[in-house]
Amino acid sequence: MRILQQLVLGLLLGGLYGLAAAGLSLIFGVLKVLNVAHGELIMLGGYAAFWLSAIVGLDPFVALAGVIPLTAVLGLVLYGGLFGFVVRFDEETRIKNSLLVGFGLSLTLHALAVKLWTADERSIPTGYAGQTIGVGGLVLPLGRLASLAVALALIGLTHLFLARARWGQAIRATAEDWEAALLQGIDVRRAYLLAFALGTALAGAAGCLVAVGYSISPAIGLEWTFKALIVVVLAGLGSLFGTFVGGLVLGVAEAASALTFGGPYREVVGLLIFFCVLIARPQGLFGRP
Amino acid sequence: MTGPRRLDLRATAATLVGLAALGAVPLVVRRDDVLNLGVVFFLAIALAQSWNVIAGLAGQVNLGHAAFFGLGALVTRSLWIAGAPVLLAMAAGAAVATVAGVALGLVAFRLRGAYFAIGTLALSEILRVSVGNVLAEISTLPAAAIAGYRLGPRYYGALALALGSVLVVAGLIRSRLGLGMEAVREDEAAAEASGVGAFGVKLRAVVVSTCLAGLTGGLFAYYHISYYPQHPFSPIWTFDAVLVTFIGGVGTVHGPVLGAAFYVLFKEYLAVQWVDAHLLIFGALFVLIVLLLPGGLVEAGQRIARRLAGVLVSRPAPGVR
Amino acid sequence: MLEVDALDVAYGELRALSGVSVRVDGGEVVALVGSNGAGKTTLLRAVAGLVRPRAGRVRWDGAELAGVPPHRVVERGIAMVPEGRRLFGRMTVEENLRLGAFTRRALAERESSLESVFATFPRLRERRRQLAGSLSGGEQQMVAIGRALMSRPRLLMLDEPSLGLAPRIVEAIFGVFTEINRRGVAVFLVEQNVRAALVLAHRAYLIEHGRIVGEGSGTTLLADPQVRQAYLGPLAVAR
Numbered sequence: 001m002r003i004l005q006q007l008v009l010g011l012l013l014g015g016l017y018g019l020a021a022a023g024l025s026l027i028f029g030v031l032k033v034l035n036v037a038h039g040e041l042i043m044l045g046g047y048a049a050f051w052l053s054a055i056v057g058l059d060p061f062v063a064l065a066g067v068i069p070l071t072a073v074l075g076l077v078l079y080g081g082l083f084g085f086v087v088r089f090d091e092e093t094r095i096k097n098s099l100l101v102g103f104g105l106s107l108t109l110h111a112l113a114v115k116l117w118t119a120d121e122r123s124i125p126t127g128y129a130g131q132t133i134g135v136g137g138l139v140l141p142l143g144r145l146a147s148l149a150v151a152l153a154l155i156g157l158t159h160l161f162l163a164r165a166r167w168g169q170a171i172r173a174t175a176e177d178w179e180a181a182l183l184q185g186i187d188v189r190r191a192y193l194l195a196f197a198l199g200t201a202l203a204g205a206a207g208c209l210v211a212v213g214y215s216i217s218p219a220i221g222l223e224w225t226f227k228a229l230i231v232v233v234l235a236g237l238g239s240l241f242g243t244f245v246g247g248l249v250l251g252v253a254e255a256a257s258a259l260t261f262g263g264p265y266r267e268v269v270g271l272l273i274f275f276c277v278l279i280a281r282p283q284g285l286f287g288r289p
Numbered sequence: 290m291t292g293p294r295r296l297d298l299r300a301t302a303a304t305l306v307g308l309a310a311l312g313a314v315p316l317v318v319r320r321d322d323v324l325n326l327g328v329v330f331f332l333a334i335a336l337a338q339s340w341n342v343i344a345g346l347a348g349q350v351n352l353g354h355a356a357f358f359g360l361g362a363l364v365t366r367s368l369w370i371a372g373a374p375v376l377l378a379m380a381a382g383a384a385v386a387t388v389a390g391v392a393l394g395l396v397a398f399r400l401r402g403a404y405f406a407i408g409t410l411a412l413s414e415i416l417r418v419s420v421g422n423v424l425a426e427i428s429t430l431p432a433a434a435i436a437g438y439r440l441g442p443r444y445y446g447a448l449a450l451a452l453g454s455v456l457v458v459a460g461l462i463r464s465r466l467g468l469g470m471e472a473v474r475e476d477e478a479a480a481e482a483s484g485v486g487a488f489g490v491k492l493r494a495v496v497v498s499t500c501l502a503g504l505t506g507g508l509f510a511y512y513h514i515s516y517y518p519q520h521p522f523s524p525i526w527t528f529d530a531v532l533v534t535f536i537g538g539v540g541t542v543h544g545p546v547l548g549a550a551f552y553v554l555f556k557e558y559l560a561v562q563w564v565d566a567h568l569l570i571f572g573a574l575f576v577l578i579v580l581l582l583p584g585g586l587v588e589a590g591q592r593i594a595r596r597l598a599g600v601l602v603s604r605p606a607p608g609v610r
Numbered sequence: 611m612l613e614v615d616a617l618d619v620a621y622g623e624l625r626a627l628s629g630v631s632v633r634v635d636g637g638e639v640v641a642l643v644g645s646n647g648a649g650k651t652t653l654l655r656a657v658a659g660l661v662r663p664r665a666g667r668v669r670w671d672g673a674e675l676a677g678v679p680p681h682r683v684v685e686r687g688i689a690m691v692p693e694g695r696r697l698f699g700r701m702t703v704e705e706n707l708r709l710g711a712f713t714r715r716a717l718a719e720r721e722s723s724l725e726s727v728f729a730t731f732p733r734l735r736e737r738r739r740q741l742a743g744s745l746s747g748g749e750q751q752m753v754a755i756g757r758a759l760m761s762r763p764r765l766l767m768l769d770e771p772s773l774g775l776a777p778r779i780v781e782a783i784f785g786v787f788t789e790i791n792r793r794g795v796a797v798f799l800v801e802q803n804v805r806a807a808l809v810l811a812h813r814a815y816l817i818e819h820g821r822i823v824g825e826g827s828g829t830t831l832l833a834d835p836q837v838r839q840a841y842l843g844p845l846a847v848a849r
Contacts, residue, residue, distance in 0.1 A: 034403055085580050095403035096350060100531070100579045103352070107528055108572025115569070166712070173698050173709055179660060180696035185684035185713035185761060222524065226414065229407060238700075264422040271411045271418075278400060278408045 014251020021231035023202035036102035039225030045207025071204025339501035348474025353409030359522030361506025379507030386503025421519035538587025617666035699743025710760030
């Protein structure tokens with residue numbers, strides 16, 4: 001029963017991994033840009049939620065409605081000021097440059113966060129998050145359960161947008177073949193901008209949920225970038241729900257690894273999976289095996 | 290990333306002479322803080338040059354470089370504290386790092402471009418976490434070693450390493466291997482098609498790169514009195530190497546030296562004013578350079594020189610219309 | 611309507627087009643024929659805005675078109691069916707078609723355009739929910755043409771529509787071009803299948819090594835002995 005408990009907790013965390021990965025997957029799939037500062041965006045989203053909650057007194061789940069637009073705007077700024085230039089290169093150079101740029105951006109944002117808010121861990125206290133509900137012998141924290149539901153809902157909404165909305169379909173078309181998209185009258189640069197802002201907003205939302213159920217600090221950036229990367233590589237690009245499931249799988253795998261090898265090696269299993277999947281698909285995420 | 294097709298002999302010679310001249314500093318200046326700055330400077334050069342070999346010359350962006358730096362430090366520290374002579378310990382550290390480099394190459398070289406980069410980053414993180422778990426306690430020199438600690442040998446050791454790394458890079462650019470590395474860097478498929486054994490070239494590049502990185506790690510272990518064993522495995526060191534190389538001019542001989550000078554001096558100055566701001570500024574600077582001036586300071590210098598030459602040439606002689 | 615004047619296009623050092631001048635008037639079907647690598651695709655891409663000319667002018671309805679970004683070229687009424695179709699394979703036939711009507715102007719009439727496309731290509735109505743990537747070559751070509759028509763163009767440009775298709779299908783598709791043209795859409799057709807193109811076209815241009823080397827009505831060129839020898843001889847028929 002204790003084992004099951006740990007696995008289920010891993011599942012709950014995995015939902016957030018899925019949300020984090022969804023944003024990265026969207027950006028990578030559409031722009032062919034690998035933003036390795038994605039974790040820092042999650043971190044910033046967490047801080048936005050924290051401060052909205054601490055200063056304005058908003059319940060974090062309500063703060064989500066503020067965090068999402070805020071991080072979306074941040075995405076617009078980052079695209080306009082930075083990644084918009086990276087997309088001018090051809091695909092291979094683009095990925096390489098975005099990696100380097102993202103690397104630099106991530107350390108910069110990390111340093112900025114430490115400067116502004118110190119390296120201390122923060123968490124958003126709520127009255128109900130500590131409460132648990134019992135489900136068949138398992139004890140589930142309410143806050144984390146709600147986070148999972150919210151994560152799934154956000155993914156569902158994004159999926160709907162991509163499937164039905166005019167610009168959602170434009171984004172999908174751009175992801176598949178940007179020249180052909182141009183030929184249909186789609187302003188590909190705007191599609192890129194939208195996708196980037198959307199991906200960033202999803203990261204911000206993930207950060208907000210992390211701040212509620214867990215804790216945030218400037219250092220979580222790199223860690224979450226890896227989580228997102230691992231899930232993206234595991235699930236491949238293409239389906240947002242597939243990415244979500246990939247996140248769940250990672251969460252459970254980590255829990256299993258912690259049970260087997262001990263807590264400190266929790267991180268390692270994900271990285272190992274990541275590396276092995278990469279090796280198994282050397283053509284990368286876009287090629288045919 | 291592009292690099293020069295020939296070795297800039299003048300710049301290389303100037304760099305070597307300049308560095309060698311710094312050997313006179315301890316004879317003139319007795320201040321420890323200056324000597325410490327020197328060691329940090331030389332270490333930065335060596336680490337950057339080691340990354341320059343694999344990324345600037347051979348075109349393989351290795352984001353897990355800290356792993357080899359860390360391994361060199363780990364092995365050197367362990368053997369030296371256990372009583373081995375430090376040079377032997379450093380050699381062993383370099384050897385272990387090189388073996389790890391070869392292992393990496395055998396496994397990861399099928400990955401191209403960005404996937405190689407993030408794959409190596411993942412590996413180095415795995416190593417860092419594992420080391421941090423196994424050796425969680427801080428590593429401090431025994432009291433006797435602290436009592437007998439002299440900056441002089443560290444200074445000259447680091448200087449020798451920096452000089453050596455510059456010579457290695459210069460020699461590589463001139464060599465046949467260097468030509469092969471350039472071919473692989475520009476277009477691996479084309480190089481393979483024209484008979485350059487890309488895998489062999491990359492493997493040899495990684496051997497040189499990780500050996501140098503391991504030696505640098507060994508010197509780090511020799512220099513620092515106490516540190517956490519997982520610290521040299523941190524991606525911060527990779528970023529330092531990447532940053533310095535890019536700022537100076539990736540793929541050139543003197544670029545990393547220029548970049549290191551810039552980086553270390555700036556960091557010193559900023560550290561006095563704001564503690565962590567240097568990361569902020571360097572991060573921003575790095576991004577700008579990657580996007581706008583990929584040739585770094587070397588390219589900037591060349592452009593300015595050309596602009597000046599153009600101005601001087603095109604100015605008409607007085608009295609002539 | 612479309613005037614290309616002394617166009618020069620280069621890819622780096624490689625000269626793709628030199629001093630090319632062509633014209634397509636309203637209601638015409640104009641063909642551009644030549645062998646592989648002659649520069650036909652480059653010309654279409656230059657008009658569509660995918661490639662910037664080094665010199666020369668492209669005018670549409672009297673206004674300068676060179677330098678206009680591709681998505682705006684579509685807004686102005688020029689649609690292109692690129693070589694190899696370039697469908698969005700992971701989207702359905704219907705989604706592909708609807709995306710063709712992305713511009714505001716076309717969006718307003720999307721439903722009637724869709725009906726019209728299904729009327730022209732009844733097979734697509736049957737397959738509307740199928741993934742575009744799973745269709746046969748001929749069906750994909752129909753989707754590509756339909757998708758371009760959805761943008762309500764006044765000029766339809768096609769790059770090698772017959773490529774990889776069986777002769778029977780080519781005939782059917784070329785028949786559709788005639789019908790489209792009768793409805794008032796000008797057609798600018800680039801083809802390696804010289805015979806089919808010349809039969810269809812009102813006027814045609816011959817292009818070799820990036821230069822226009824001949825011009826005339828479709829029938830005149832078909833009858834021209836030099837043309838016959840160069841393009842229509844037993845060895846010169848493409849695929």
